[in-house]
Amino acid sequence: MGRRVRQLLIKEFLQAFRDPRMRGVLLLAPLIQLLVFGYAVTTDVRDIPTVIVDRDRTPESRELISRFLRSGYFRPLSGAASVGEAERWIESGAAQAILVLNRGFSGEVGAGRGAQVQLLVDGSDSNTAGVILHYASRIVREHAKKVMLEQWIRLQGAFRPLPAVNLETRAWFNENLESRNFYVPGVIAVIVTLITLMLTSMAIVREREIGTMEQILVSPLSPGEFMLGKMIPFGLIGLVDVLLVTGVGVLWFAIPVRGNLILLFFCTCLYLMTTLGIGLFISTISHTQQQAMMTTFFFFMPALLLSGLMFPIANMPKLVQAVTLLNPMRYFLVIVRGIFLKGVGVAIIWPQMAALLAMGLLVLGLATRRFRKTLA
Numbered sequence: 001m002g003r004r005v006r007q008l009l010i011k012e013f014l015q016a017f018r019d020p021r022m023r024g025v026l027l028l029a030p031l032i033q034l035l036v037f038g039y040a041v042t043t044d045v046r047d048i049p050t051v052i053v054d055r056d057r058t059p060e061s062r063e064l065i066s067r068f069l070r071s072g073y074f075r076p077l078s079g080a081a082s083v084g085e086a087e088r089w090i091e092s093g094a095a096q097a098i099l100v101l102n103r104g105f106s107g108e109v110g111a112g113r114g115a116q117v118q119l120l121v122d123g124s125d126s127n128t129a130g131v132i133l134h135y136a137s138r139i140v141r142e143h144a145k146k147v148m149l150e151q152w153i154r155l156q157g158a159f160r161p162l163p164a165v166n167l168e169t170r171a172w173f174n175e176n177l178e179s180r181n182f183y184v185p186g187v188i189a190v191i192v193t194l195i196t197l198m199l200t201s202m203a204i205v206r207e208r209e210i211g212t213m214e215q216i217l218v219s220p221l222s223p224g225e226f227m228l229g230k231m232i233p234f235g236l237i238g239l240v241d242v243l244l245v246t247g248v249g250v251l252w253f254a255i256p257v258r259g260n261l262i263l264l265f266f267c268t269c270l271y272l273m274t275t276l277g278i279g280l281f282i283s284t285i286s287h288t289q290q291q292a293m294m295t296t297f298f299f300f301m302p303a304l305l306l307s308g309l310m311f312p313i314a315n316m317p318k319l320v321q322a323v324t325l326l327n328p329m330r331y332f333l334v335i336v337r338g339i340f341l342k343g344v345g346v347a348i349i350w351p352q353m354a355a356l357l358a359m360g361l362l363v364l365g366l367a368t369r370r371f372r373k374t375l376a
Contacts, residue, residue: 200279273360
């Protein structure tokens, strides 16, 4: 048995790396995906292009504008004489926000009455618009506190602070709240899933198309040995990709690794059982490589969307949340982020590990049973 499987492994490795383009897909494509996710996929909102319409043109209005610009969130594009002129910047997509201070702003502030400040935001992207409004509200609130304090001192001659309750906040695990630290570890799950699914989904159907299935049928290989010989090479490739992505993420993007890397690779092996098993099952039910590829993407895209990588599972409808329980990527993302950011161990992630083990054994059993040593 060992010799038969070993020869099949050699064949699979030679077939996988014979084509230089395939070597690039297996080794360079994961790094390119990581760079794209690391630099392009972010929810941090900075340098918001902003048009300023200052109709008051007083020291008070300029002070508030300066506070907006000093925050580091808003980047001034240009001044505009009217809101209508500024709106054209938003319509063209050149600006995301318009800050409007009307005439009489300084007079309202000096009289102690409420002064109006208007912020027009491009609401096409609701998430970004919500973040911009939050930034602006915080800046105006801090400025209002400063103005009230100055007026109190001017009127009373002294200021005696009143007892107050102060909220002190602290973020755990991702202290600077950088979205890159959240997304880059998730790339491991995406890459492992895509690479292993693509390779294994075409493993058996390729044998049929190139005419080598007959040779396998007359060989002494059992269905279990054949599946094992198809799984191990692609599983090792998946582990190499995980090593590459982890190294680049830590050394290039400075992603913290607070947990045990050995535990990470062990959990990756559990996850590989599910992705390889699903890929092999797809290969057993497909008749052409094109059909296998389309079926793979039909599975991959919903799995990605329902994994929690891009959208929180808690915000999904209850029925959809129940469906995500069947998604192995969901459990692997919890493991990867827990090991990278929180430094958790087996005592915390054992439910996810158990779920991956159960799913892996189930899909591998189905794939092996589905495979028959026959051309039919």
